[in-house]
Amino acid sequence: CTTSNSISESFLQCFSSHIHSNSSSKIILTKHSSAYSSVLQSSIQNLRFLNTSTPKPEAIITPFKHSHVQAAVICSKKEGIQIRTRSGGHDYEGLSYVSTTPFIMIDLFELRSIDIDIENEIAWVESGATLGELYYAIAQKSKVYGFPAGTCPTIGVGGHISGGGFGSLFRKYGLAADNVLDAKIVDVNGRVLDRKSMGEELFWAIRGGGGSSFGVILSWKLRLVPVPPSVTGYMESKTIEQGATKLVSKWQAIADRIPEGNFLRLVLQVENGTNGGKTIQVVFNFLFLETYKELLPWMKENFPELNLDQTAFTEMSWIESVLFLANFPINETEVLLQRTQQSRSFFKAKSDYVTEPISEAGLEGLYQRMLQLDTSMLILSPFGGRMSEISESEIPFPHRKGNLYEIQYYVTWDDDKETKKHISWTRMVYGYMAAYVSKSPRAAYLNYRDLDLGTDKDANTSYAQATIWGLSYFKNNFRRLAQVKTLVDPGNFFRNEQSIPVLRSGE
Numbered sequence: 001c002t003t004s005n006s007i008s009e010s011f012l013q014c015f016s017s018h019i020h021s022n023s024s025s026k027i028i029l030t031k032h033s034s035a036y037s038s039v040l041q042s043s044i045q046n047l048r049f050l051n052t053s054t055p056k057p058e059a060i061i062t063p064f065k066h067s068h069v070q071a072a073v074i075c076s077k078k079e080g081i082q083i084r085t086r087s088g089g090h091d092y093e094g095l096s097y098v099s100t101t102p103f104i105m106i107d108l109f110e111l112r113s114i115d116i117d118i119e120n121e122i123a124w125v126e127s128g129a130t131l132g133e134l135y136y137a138i139a140q141k142s143k144v145y146g147f148p149a150g151t152c153p154t155i156g157v158g159g160h161i162s163g164g165g166f167g168s169l170f171r172k173y174g175l176a177a178d179n180v181l182d183a184k185i186v187d188v189n190g191r192v193l194d195r196k197s198m199g200e201e202l203f204w205a206i207r208g209g210g211g212s213s214f215g216v217i218l219s220w221k222l223r224l225v226p227v228p229p230s231v232t233g234y235m236e237s238k239t240i241e242q243g244a245t246k247l248v249s250k251w252q253a254i255a256d257r258i259p260e261g262n263f264l265r266l267v268l269q270v271e272n273g274t275n276g277g278k279t280i281q282v283v284f285n286f287l288f289l290e291t292y293k294e295l296l297p298w299m300k301e302n303f304p305e306l307n308l309d310q311t312a313f314t315e316m317s318w319i320e321s322v323l324f325l326a327n328f329p330i331n332e333t334e335v336l337l338q339r340t341q342q343s344r345s346f347f348k349a350k351s352d353y354v355t356e357p358i359s360e361a362g363l364e365g366l367y368q369r370m371l372q373l374d375t376s377m378l379i380l381s382p383f384g385g386r387m388s389e390i391s392e393s394e395i396p397f398p399h400r401k402g403n404l405y406e407i408q409y410y411v412t413w414d415d416d417k418e419t420k421k422h423i424s425w426t427r428m429v430y431g432y433m434a435a436y437v438s439k440s441p442r443a444a445y446l447n448y449r450d451l452d453l454g455t456d457k458d459a460n461t462s463y464a465q466a467t468i469w470g471l472s473y474f475k476n477n478f479r480r481l482a483q484v485k486t487l488v489d490p491g492n493f494f495r496n497e498q499s500i501p502v503l504r505s506g507e
């Protein structure tokens with residue numbers, strides 16, 4: 001039980017005795033600690049979960065040794081208090097730092113060492129590192145290696161890799177989770193396990209099944225991938241009045257089938273039109289793993305309507321392309337070491353997978369709905385390439401062959417009073433899009449977490465109840481995830497609103 005003002009004395013005693021030190025006050029921040037609020041707020045990305053009514057952790061544990069994480073798990077379990085683990089804090093629904101039942105948060109920001117071994121093409125990275133820190137560390141050692149993961153540098157390695165993780169290199173090399181060779185995890189009994197000692201089933205589950213259902217992942221051993229010395233970025237936009245719809249149709253017909261090193265992302269957003277009204281603008285945000293000279297004939301053949309002037313293209317190193325795709329000046333590589341976003345807002349997102357091109361009429365209906373909100377945005381990421389070669393059951397992430405592209409619906413706002421309106425908008429657009437996207441199940445991406453899909457009511461939620469949301473994220477891999485969960489955490493200690501359920505007898 002917890003005292004009314006903060007974490008219980010017996011938890012503190014348990015923790016101190018397990019870390020064999022009386023310095024626990026430096027590691028455990030109670031609600032009275034001066035650093036509590038600033039640490040809690042430091043990596044919250046979504047302002048929806050940064051207000052006085054949001055439930056806060058009884059204490060924040062900031063481990064700087066693996067044994068501190070072990071102590072936190074052992075003592076939380078003993079005291080019957082829930083844990084939330086946070087690496088980069090980018091969870092779309094705040095599940096790493098919000099819970100309606102009393103909980104402590106383990107914030108891994110002090111555990112972020114990165115060890116790059118270019119000769120053997122591997123890296124060991126602790127979960128609290130950000131993607132920006134990882135990319136930066138690789139580039140410090142070599143300009144011709146990279147890692148296939150997300151495009152936003154402040155994302156935490158812990159949540160991102162355990163949920164899949166895709167960015168500009170995934171059509172060539174697969175997801176971040178496809179490139180994990182080993183991992184270290186603290187299990188429900190407080191043991192540190194590696195691939196060998198955790199076994200292949202748990203190792204399978206944490207690469208895409210979400211880490212939070214299975215333990216606290218301390219670190220990952222990653223396969224580094226070769227990248228050319230020069231890559232080329234392309235950025236151009238067209239409004240619907242300038243023929244964007246035809247170009248989107250063209251893009252839909254080829255984007256998943258082009259050479260696998262190339263990543264042709266589209267962003268649809270609302271812009272001021274020439275006649276004083278609003279219009280839809282499509283941003284063509286491409287990255288080619290080749291030089292301008294090499295790719296120009298392909299662009300001329302496929303997109304002659306776009307600006308093919310050399311000034312629209314930027315040739316750069318791979319690390320510079322990370323900045324390019326994140327909208328930073330490409331020579332400011334130190335930006336990658338900034339752990340917090342420059343600006344934060346309220347946001348809601350959802351995801352879909354498209355298996356058949358959407359008709360022009362379908363796109364026009366979408367535009368009409370987007371025009372209802374100035375900040376509505378859709379990000380279209382083409383699949384295909386290596387993603388189509390990896391089997392659906394290789395890791396828990398099942399969205400492989402047959403997907404043309406993934407849509408992320410993303411809307412932001414600045415005032416809590418606007419929350420209801422914006423969330424209703426995402427639900428309305430999602431409803432409209434049902435006719436145009438994957439069905440049975442309507443697939444979704446775990447890393448774009450969406451509690452609208454459904455939630456576990458309590459620790460005893462059955463497998464059947466959890467399939468409401470689980471099949472969307474994991475399709476046929478959901479049962480195997482539940483089997484692993486039943487094996488490694490039968491008491492369902494590691495849980496949240498969308499954690500993998502324990503199978504009950506007969507299920």
Ligand code: FDA
Nearest residue numbers: 087088089090091096150151156158159160166211212217
């Ligand atoms: P956070 O710390 O919030 O954790 C997310 C989940 O993982 C929580 O359930 C948490 O408990 C659990 N977790 C975290 N660390 C753990 C650990 N060490 N052990 C066990 N469980 C752990 N995705 C993508 O694929 N490509 C992209 O380009 C982007 N871009 C992007 C931009 C922005 C602005 C945002 C906010 C998000 C993205 N994402 C993304 C989504 C991102 O991959 C997703 O939110 C990740 O889960 C974030 O991981 P963090 O560690 O930052 O989150």
